[in-house]
Amino acid sequence: MIYAVIAAGGIGSRMGSELPKQYIKIGGKEIIRYTAEKFSAVKDIDKVIILCPEDWVSFTKELFSDEKITVIRGGKTRNETLMSAIDFIEATDGLDDDTALITHDAVRPFVTTEIIENNIDAVLKFGATGTAIPATDTIFEAYDGAVISSVPDRSRLYQAQTPQCFKALKLRELYESLSDEEKEILTDACKIYTIKGYDVHLVKGDVCNIKITYPHDLIVAEAILKS
Protein backbone atom coordinates (compact mmCIF):
# COMPACT_ATOMS: atom_id res chain seq x y z
CA MET A 1 0.00 0.00 0.00
CA ILE A 2 1.15 3.52 -0.82
CA TYR A 3 -0.05 6.39 1.34
CA ALA A 4 0.23 10.08 0.58
CA VAL A 5 0.98 11.99 3.78
CA ILE A 6 0.20 15.69 3.43
CA ALA A 7 1.78 17.79 6.19
CA ALA A 8 -0.54 20.74 6.85
CA GLY A 9 0.76 21.80 10.27
CA GLY A 10 1.45 25.40 9.30
CA ILE A 11 -0.11 28.09 11.44
CA GLY A 12 0.53 30.85 8.92
CA SER A 13 2.27 33.25 11.27
CA ARG A 14 4.78 34.29 8.59
CA MET A 15 1.94 35.23 6.27
CA GLY A 16 0.80 37.84 8.79
CA SER A 17 -2.66 36.31 8.69
CA GLU A 18 -4.79 34.39 11.16
CA LEU A 19 -5.59 31.81 8.50
CA PRO A 20 -2.94 29.07 8.17
CA LYS A 21 -1.49 29.46 4.67
CA GLN A 22 -2.63 26.03 3.46
CA TYR A 23 -6.20 27.35 3.68
CA ILE A 24 -5.63 30.58 1.77
CA LYS A 25 -7.41 30.55 -1.60
CA ILE A 26 -5.62 30.97 -4.91
CA GLY A 27 -7.75 31.12 -8.03
CA GLY A 28 -10.76 30.84 -5.70
CA LYS A 29 -9.74 27.49 -4.19
CA GLU A 30 -7.87 26.58 -0.99
CA ILE A 31 -4.19 25.76 -1.55
CA ILE A 32 -4.53 22.46 0.35
CA ARG A 33 -7.25 21.30 -2.05
CA TYR A 34 -4.98 21.68 -5.08
CA THR A 35 -2.32 19.72 -3.24
CA ALA A 36 -4.46 16.86 -1.91
CA GLU A 37 -6.31 16.43 -5.20
CA LYS A 38 -3.00 16.02 -7.07
CA PHE A 39 -2.16 13.00 -4.92
CA SER A 40 -5.69 11.60 -4.81
CA ALA A 41 -5.72 11.51 -8.62
CA VAL A 42 -2.67 9.21 -8.78
CA LYS A 43 -3.82 5.61 -9.25
CA ASP A 44 -0.88 4.04 -7.37
CA ILE A 45 -1.74 6.00 -4.22
CA ASP A 46 -4.22 4.05 -2.07
CA LYS A 47 -5.05 6.71 0.51
CA VAL A 48 -4.29 10.39 1.13
CA ILE A 49 -3.81 11.32 4.80
CA ILE A 50 -3.83 15.03 5.66
CA LEU A 51 -2.32 15.94 9.03
CA CYS A 52 -3.25 19.38 10.36
CA PRO A 53 -3.42 21.23 13.69
CA GLU A 54 -6.09 19.81 16.03
CA ASP A 55 -8.14 23.03 15.88
CA TRP A 56 -8.37 22.76 12.09
CA VAL A 57 -9.31 19.08 11.69
CA SER A 58 -13.06 19.63 11.34
CA PHE A 59 -12.59 22.66 9.08
CA THR A 60 -10.25 20.63 6.85
CA LYS A 61 -12.61 17.63 6.72
CA GLU A 62 -15.33 19.89 5.33
CA LEU A 63 -13.11 20.80 2.36
CA PHE A 64 -13.09 17.23 1.05
CA SER A 65 -15.82 14.82 -0.04
CA ASP A 66 -13.28 12.45 -1.70
CA GLU A 67 -13.39 9.15 0.22
CA LYS A 68 -9.73 8.54 -0.62
CA ILE A 69 -8.80 11.51 1.62
CA THR A 70 -8.61 11.25 5.43
CA VAL A 71 -7.92 14.17 7.81
CA ILE A 72 -6.25 13.59 11.19
CA ARG A 73 -4.35 15.60 13.79
CA GLY A 74 -0.61 16.07 13.18
CA GLY A 75 2.28 16.08 15.64
CA LYS A 76 4.32 18.90 17.15
CA THR A 77 7.11 18.59 14.58
CA ARG A 78 7.32 17.43 10.97
CA ASN A 79 8.84 14.11 12.01
CA GLU A 80 6.31 13.60 14.83
CA THR A 81 3.62 14.20 12.21
CA LEU A 82 5.13 11.45 10.05
CA MET A 83 5.09 9.13 13.06
CA SER A 84 1.43 10.02 13.72
CA ALA A 85 0.65 9.05 10.11
CA ILE A 86 2.48 5.72 10.48
CA ASP A 87 0.67 4.97 13.76
CA PHE A 88 -2.66 5.79 12.11
CA ILE A 89 -1.93 3.47 9.18
CA GLU A 90 -0.87 0.71 11.58
CA ALA A 91 -4.09 1.09 13.57
CA THR A 92 -6.35 1.13 10.51
CA ASP A 93 -4.76 -1.03 7.79
CA GLY A 94 -1.68 -2.49 9.46
CA LEU A 95 1.92 -2.12 8.26
CA ASP A 96 4.26 -4.37 6.31
CA ASP A 97 7.68 -3.99 4.70
CA ASP A 98 6.09 -2.72 1.49
CA THR A 99 4.02 0.03 3.14
CA ALA A 100 5.36 3.22 1.59
CA LEU A 101 4.71 6.89 2.38
CA ILE A 102 4.90 9.76 -0.05
CA THR A 103 5.08 12.88 2.12
CA HIS A 104 4.44 16.38 0.82
CA ASP A 105 4.01 19.96 2.02
CA ALA A 106 0.37 21.08 1.90
CA VAL A 107 1.66 24.46 0.70
CA ARG A 108 3.31 23.09 -2.46
CA PRO A 109 0.21 22.93 -4.66
CA PHE A 110 2.10 22.89 -7.98
CA VAL A 111 3.69 19.46 -7.58
CA THR A 112 3.24 17.56 -10.85
CA THR A 113 1.87 14.06 -11.43
CA GLU A 114 5.22 13.21 -13.04
CA ILE A 115 7.15 14.19 -9.88
CA ILE A 116 4.75 12.13 -7.74
CA GLU A 117 5.04 9.07 -10.01
CA ASN A 118 8.84 9.38 -10.24
CA ASN A 119 8.99 9.41 -6.43
CA ILE A 120 6.81 6.31 -6.18
CA ASP A 121 8.89 4.44 -8.78
CA ALA A 122 12.08 5.41 -6.95
CA VAL A 123 10.91 4.48 -3.43
CA LEU A 124 9.90 1.01 -4.64
CA LYS A 125 13.37 0.56 -6.21
CA PHE A 126 15.57 2.37 -3.66
CA GLY A 127 13.63 2.65 -0.38
CA ALA A 128 13.83 6.41 0.18
CA THR A 129 13.56 9.52 -2.00
CA GLY A 130 13.86 13.28 -1.80
CA THR A 131 12.76 15.74 -4.48
CA ALA A 132 15.09 18.64 -5.22
CA ILE A 133 16.24 21.08 -7.89
CA PRO A 134 19.82 22.23 -8.55
CA ALA A 135 20.69 25.15 -6.26
CA THR A 136 20.24 28.46 -8.08
CA ASP A 137 21.89 30.68 -5.47
CA THR A 138 25.52 30.51 -4.47
CA ILE A 139 25.60 29.05 -0.95
CA PHE A 140 27.92 30.40 1.75
CA GLU A 141 28.90 28.36 4.78
CA ALA A 142 29.36 30.46 7.93
CA TYR A 143 29.66 28.65 11.23
CA ASP A 144 29.44 31.66 13.49
CA GLY A 145 27.18 33.72 11.25
CA ALA A 146 29.87 36.40 10.94
CA VAL A 147 32.61 34.99 8.70
CA ILE A 148 32.13 33.02 5.48
CA SER A 149 34.23 29.92 6.03
CA SER A 150 33.61 28.31 2.65
CA VAL A 151 31.67 28.53 -0.61
CA PRO A 152 30.71 24.93 -1.43
CA ASP A 153 30.77 23.86 -5.08
CA ARG A 154 27.24 24.66 -6.21
CA SER A 155 27.22 21.85 -8.78
CA ARG A 156 26.68 19.30 -5.98
CA LEU A 157 24.06 21.32 -4.08
CA TYR A 158 20.30 20.95 -4.48
CA GLN A 159 17.39 22.86 -2.99
CA ALA A 160 15.05 20.39 -1.32
CA GLN A 161 11.40 20.37 -2.26
CA THR A 162 8.84 17.67 -1.53
CA PRO A 163 7.58 14.92 -2.06
CA GLN A 164 9.85 12.65 -0.06
CA CYS A 165 9.17 8.91 0.08
CA PHE A 166 9.99 6.34 2.74
CA LYS A 167 9.16 2.78 3.67
CA ALA A 168 6.98 3.25 6.78
CA LEU A 169 8.57 0.58 8.99
CA LYS A 170 12.12 1.60 8.11
CA LEU A 171 11.43 5.28 8.74
CA ARG A 172 9.94 4.54 12.16
CA GLU A 173 12.78 2.17 13.05
CA LEU A 174 15.39 4.80 12.14
CA TYR A 175 13.51 7.63 13.86
CA GLU A 176 13.09 5.66 17.09
CA SER A 177 16.82 4.90 17.08
CA LEU A 178 17.55 8.63 17.40
CA SER A 179 18.31 10.32 20.72
CA ASP A 180 15.91 13.05 21.86
CA GLU A 181 18.63 15.55 20.97
CA GLU A 182 18.99 14.10 17.47
CA LYS A 183 15.21 14.22 17.03
CA GLU A 184 15.35 17.95 17.81
CA ILE A 185 18.03 18.55 15.18
CA LEU A 186 16.85 16.29 12.38
CA THR A 187 14.06 18.43 11.01
CA ASP A 188 14.39 16.82 7.57
CA ALA A 189 13.33 13.16 7.34
CA CYS A 190 15.88 12.45 4.57
CA LYS A 191 18.63 13.35 7.04
CA ILE A 192 17.45 10.55 9.34
CA TYR A 193 18.53 8.19 6.53
CA THR A 194 21.75 9.92 5.52
CA ILE A 195 23.18 10.18 9.06
CA LYS A 196 22.41 6.49 9.55
CA GLY A 197 24.30 5.73 6.33
CA TYR A 198 21.32 4.93 4.13
CA ASP A 199 21.04 6.27 0.59
CA VAL A 200 18.22 8.60 -0.38
CA HIS A 201 17.47 8.67 -4.09
CA LEU A 202 17.27 12.14 -5.62
CA VAL A 203 14.16 12.86 -7.73
CA LYS A 204 14.16 15.86 -10.06
CA GLY A 205 11.75 18.56 -8.90
CA ASP A 206 10.46 21.61 -10.72
CA VAL A 207 11.09 25.34 -10.28
CA CYS A 208 7.31 25.84 -10.17
CA ASN A 209 6.91 23.40 -7.25
CA ILE A 210 7.19 26.35 -4.86
CA LYS A 211 6.47 26.38 -1.13
CA ILE A 212 4.00 29.14 -0.33
CA THR A 213 5.56 30.78 2.73
CA TYR A 214 5.65 34.55 2.34
CA PRO A 215 2.93 36.94 1.13
CA HIS A 216 4.77 37.54 -2.16
CA ASP A 217 4.65 33.77 -2.81
CA LEU A 218 0.88 34.16 -3.21
CA ILE A 219 1.47 36.59 -6.08
CA VAL A 220 3.78 34.09 -7.75
CA ALA A 221 1.26 31.31 -7.10
CA GLU A 222 -1.54 33.22 -8.83
CA ALA A 223 0.82 33.82 -11.77
CA ILE A 224 1.79 30.14 -12.02
CA LEU A 225 -1.89 29.22 -11.87
CA LYS A 226 -2.61 31.50 -14.85
CA SER A 227 0.42 30.29 -16.85
Place this chain on the structure above:
Amino acid sequence: MIYAVIAAGGIGSRMGSELPKQYIKIGGKEIIRYTAEKFSAVKDIDKVIILCPEDWVSFTKELFSDEKITVIRGGKTRNETLMSAIDFIEATDGLDDDTALITHDAVRPFVTTEIIENNIDAVLKFGATGTAIPATDTIFEAYDGAVISSVPDRSRLYQAQTPQCFKALKLRELYESLSDEEKEILTDACKIYTIKGYDVHLVKGDVCNIKITYPHDLIVAEAILKS
Protein backbone atom coordinates in the same frame (compact mmCIF):
# COMPACT_ATOMS: atom_id res chain seq x y z
CA MET B 1 38.25 55.80 -2.90
CA ILE B 2 35.21 53.52 -2.95
CA TYR B 3 33.83 52.40 -6.31
CA ALA B 4 30.49 50.74 -6.95
CA VAL B 5 30.89 48.11 -9.68
CA ILE B 6 27.55 47.16 -11.20
CA ALA B 7 27.71 43.92 -13.21
CA ALA B 8 25.21 44.22 -16.06
CA GLY B 9 26.52 41.44 -18.32
CA GLY B 10 23.23 39.56 -18.54
CA ILE B 11 21.89 38.85 -22.03
CA GLY B 12 18.41 37.97 -20.78
CA SER B 13 18.15 34.59 -22.50
CA ARG B 14 16.38 33.03 -19.50
CA MET B 15 13.73 35.73 -19.64
CA GLY B 16 12.76 34.56 -23.12
CA SER B 17 13.19 38.12 -24.37
CA GLU B 18 15.64 39.87 -26.69
CA LEU B 19 16.09 42.65 -24.14
CA PRO B 20 18.69 41.86 -21.44
CA LYS B 21 16.77 41.72 -18.17
CA GLN B 22 18.60 44.67 -16.59
CA TYR B 23 16.89 46.89 -19.19
CA ILE B 24 13.36 45.61 -18.62
CA LYS B 25 11.14 48.26 -17.03
CA ILE B 26 9.37 47.77 -13.71
CA GLY B 27 7.07 50.54 -12.57
CA GLY B 28 7.92 52.30 -15.84
CA LYS B 29 11.69 52.49 -15.20
CA GLU B 30 14.59 50.26 -16.26
CA ILE B 31 15.73 47.84 -13.54
CA ILE B 32 19.36 48.97 -13.94
CA ARG B 33 18.38 52.57 -13.18
CA TYR B 34 16.89 51.62 -9.80
CA THR B 35 20.06 49.70 -9.02
CA ALA B 36 22.64 52.30 -10.13
CA GLU B 37 20.76 55.18 -8.47
CA LYS B 38 20.78 53.33 -5.11
CA PHE B 39 24.59 53.29 -5.18
CA SER B 40 25.01 56.76 -6.65
CA ALA B 41 22.97 58.18 -3.75
CA VAL B 42 25.39 56.82 -1.13
CA LYS B 43 27.79 59.59 -0.06
CA ASP B 44 30.73 57.26 0.70
CA ILE B 45 30.71 55.93 -2.89
CA ASP B 46 32.92 58.09 -5.11
CA LYS B 47 32.03 56.61 -8.51
CA VAL B 48 29.56 54.07 -9.93
CA ILE B 49 30.94 51.95 -12.79
CA ILE B 50 28.42 49.95 -14.82
CA LEU B 51 29.89 47.10 -16.88
CA CYS B 52 27.64 45.81 -19.67
CA PRO B 53 27.95 43.90 -22.96
CA GLU B 54 29.80 45.91 -25.64
CA ASP B 55 26.70 46.13 -27.84
CA TRP B 56 24.77 47.78 -25.00
CA VAL B 57 27.30 50.39 -23.83
CA SER B 58 25.88 53.31 -25.81
CA PHE B 59 22.29 52.32 -24.97
CA THR B 60 23.18 52.17 -21.27
CA LYS B 61 25.03 55.51 -21.33
CA GLU B 62 21.85 57.17 -22.58
CA LEU B 63 19.97 55.99 -19.49
CA PHE B 64 22.10 58.10 -17.14
CA SER B 65 22.85 61.82 -16.91
CA ASP B 66 24.40 61.43 -13.42
CA GLU B 67 28.09 62.37 -13.70
CA LYS B 68 28.92 59.97 -10.86
CA ILE B 69 27.96 57.05 -13.16
CA THR B 70 30.32 55.66 -15.84
CA VAL B 71 29.42 52.91 -18.33
CA ILE B 72 32.12 50.63 -19.78
CA ARG B 73 32.35 47.22 -21.46
CA GLY B 74 32.45 44.18 -19.14
CA GLY B 75 34.43 40.94 -19.43
CA LYS B 76 33.44 37.46 -20.52
CA THR B 77 32.87 36.23 -16.95
CA ARG B 78 31.85 37.88 -13.69
CA ASN B 79 35.43 37.81 -12.42
CA GLU B 80 36.83 39.12 -15.72
CA THR B 81 34.33 41.94 -15.43
CA LEU B 82 35.68 42.76 -11.96
CA MET B 83 39.20 42.79 -13.40
CA SER B 84 38.03 45.13 -16.20
CA ALA B 85 36.68 47.49 -13.54
CA ILE B 86 39.95 47.40 -11.59
CA ASP B 87 41.98 48.06 -14.77
CA PHE B 88 39.67 50.97 -15.63
CA ILE B 89 40.10 52.49 -12.15
CA GLU B 90 43.87 52.04 -12.37
CA ALA B 91 43.96 53.79 -15.76
CA THR B 92 41.76 56.69 -14.68
CA ASP B 93 42.35 57.37 -10.96
CA GLY B 94 45.10 54.94 -10.00
CA LEU B 95 44.93 52.28 -7.29
CA ASP B 96 46.18 52.12 -3.72
CA ASP B 97 45.71 49.73 -0.81
CA ASP B 98 42.56 51.57 0.28
CA THR B 99 40.83 51.39 -3.11
CA ALA B 100 37.68 49.38 -2.39
CA LEU B 101 35.03 47.93 -4.70
CA ILE B 102 31.41 47.30 -3.83
CA THR B 103 30.14 44.95 -6.53
CA HIS B 104 26.46 44.31 -7.21
CA ASP B 105 24.15 42.57 -9.67
CA ALA B 106 22.39 45.06 -11.95
CA VAL B 107 19.29 42.87 -11.61
CA ARG B 108 19.01 43.29 -7.83
CA PRO B 109 17.25 46.68 -7.76
CA PHE B 110 15.86 46.33 -4.23
CA VAL B 111 19.19 46.49 -2.40
CA THR B 112 18.82 48.90 0.53
CA THR B 113 21.01 51.83 1.52
CA GLU B 114 21.55 50.07 4.87
CA ILE B 115 22.92 46.94 3.17
CA ILE B 116 25.24 49.08 1.01
CA GLU B 117 26.50 51.05 4.02
CA ASN B 118 26.96 47.91 6.13
CA ASN B 119 29.07 46.42 3.33
CA ILE B 120 31.23 49.54 3.11
CA ASP B 121 31.75 49.65 6.89
CA ALA B 122 32.68 45.94 6.89
CA VAL B 123 35.11 46.07 3.93
CA LEU B 124 37.01 48.93 5.58
CA LYS B 125 37.28 46.90 8.80
CA PHE B 126 37.69 43.36 7.42
CA GLY B 127 38.86 43.63 3.77
CA ALA B 128 36.18 41.53 2.06
CA THR B 129 32.42 41.09 2.42
CA GLY B 130 29.57 39.03 1.03
CA THR B 131 25.87 39.73 1.54
CA ALA B 132 23.62 36.76 2.30
CA ILE B 133 20.46 35.65 4.04
CA PRO B 134 19.97 32.46 6.07
CA ALA B 135 19.08 29.56 3.75
CA THR B 136 15.30 29.04 3.69
CA ASP B 137 15.34 25.71 1.83
CA THR B 138 16.85 22.51 3.14
CA ILE B 139 19.96 21.84 1.06
CA PHE B 140 20.87 18.36 -0.19
CA GLU B 141 24.39 17.42 -1.20
CA ALA B 142 24.50 14.92 -4.08
CA TYR B 143 27.84 14.32 -5.76
CA ASP B 144 26.58 12.22 -8.64
CA GLY B 145 23.19 13.91 -8.93
CA ALA B 146 21.44 10.62 -8.17
CA VAL B 147 21.96 9.89 -4.47
CA ILE B 148 21.70 12.38 -1.62
CA SER B 149 24.98 11.93 0.24
CA SER B 150 24.30 14.43 3.01
CA VAL B 151 21.91 17.08 4.31
CA PRO B 152 24.15 19.83 5.71
CA ASP B 153 23.02 21.62 8.87
CA ARG B 154 20.95 24.48 7.47
CA SER B 155 21.79 26.75 10.44
CA ARG B 156 25.26 27.37 8.97
CA LEU B 157 24.11 27.84 5.35
CA TYR B 158 23.34 31.18 3.73
CA GLN B 159 21.99 32.13 0.31
CA ALA B 160 24.37 34.58 -1.31
CA GLN B 161 23.08 37.89 -2.58
CA THR B 162 25.08 40.97 -3.51
CA PRO B 163 26.73 43.46 -2.78
CA GLN B 164 30.16 41.96 -2.22
CA CYS B 165 33.10 44.19 -1.31
CA PHE B 166 36.82 43.77 -1.91
CA LYS B 167 40.02 45.77 -1.74
CA ALA B 168 40.88 46.20 -5.44
CA LEU B 169 44.60 45.36 -5.27
CA LYS B 170 44.06 42.31 -3.05
CA LEU B 171 41.29 40.95 -5.28
CA ARG B 172 43.48 41.30 -8.39
CA GLU B 173 46.47 39.76 -6.64
CA LEU B 174 44.42 36.74 -5.52
CA TYR B 175 42.68 36.36 -8.89
CA GLU B 176 45.95 36.46 -10.81
CA SER B 177 47.37 33.79 -8.50
CA LEU B 178 44.71 31.34 -9.74
CA SER B 179 45.35 28.76 -12.45
CA ASP B 180 43.23 29.04 -15.62
CA GLU B 181 41.33 25.98 -14.39
CA GLU B 182 40.64 27.62 -11.01
CA LYS B 183 39.48 30.79 -12.79
CA GLU B 184 36.94 28.67 -14.67
CA ILE B 185 35.58 27.14 -11.46
CA LEU B 186 35.60 30.17 -9.16
CA THR B 187 32.51 31.93 -10.43
CA ASP B 188 32.00 33.63 -7.06
CA ALA B 189 34.60 36.25 -6.10
CA CYS B 190 34.19 35.50 -2.38
CA LYS B 191 35.43 31.98 -3.08
CA ILE B 192 38.69 33.41 -4.41
CA TYR B 193 39.29 34.62 -0.84
CA THR B 194 38.02 31.57 1.03
CA ILE B 195 40.08 29.04 -0.95
CA LYS B 196 43.16 31.18 -0.38
CA GLY B 197 42.40 31.16 3.34
CA TYR B 198 41.19 34.74 3.68
CA ASP B 199 38.10 35.61 5.72
CA VAL B 200 35.07 37.16 4.06
CA HIS B 201 32.81 39.06 6.42
CA LEU B 202 29.12 38.16 6.17
CA VAL B 203 26.70 41.10 5.83
CA LYS B 204 23.01 40.53 6.48
CA GLY B 205 20.94 40.81 3.29
CA ASP B 206 17.20 41.09 2.84
CA VAL B 207 14.58 38.70 1.48
CA CYS B 208 13.41 41.50 -0.85
CA ASN B 209 16.90 41.91 -2.36
CA ILE B 210 15.92 39.47 -5.11
CA LYS B 211 17.78 38.72 -8.32
CA ILE B 212 15.46 39.17 -11.29
CA THR B 213 16.16 36.08 -13.37
CA TYR B 214 12.94 34.40 -14.43
CA PRO B 215 9.76 35.93 -15.87
CA HIS B 216 7.86 35.33 -12.61
CA ASP B 217 10.50 37.40 -10.79
CA LEU B 218 9.13 40.42 -12.66
CA ILE B 219 5.73 39.83 -11.07
CA VAL B 220 7.34 39.70 -7.63
CA ALA B 221 9.38 42.81 -8.46
CA GLU B 222 6.29 44.82 -9.39
CA ALA B 223 4.70 43.68 -6.12
CA ILE B 224 7.75 44.67 -4.04
CA LEU B 225 7.76 48.04 -5.79
CA LYS B 226 4.12 48.63 -4.78
CA SER B 227 4.65 47.43 -1.19
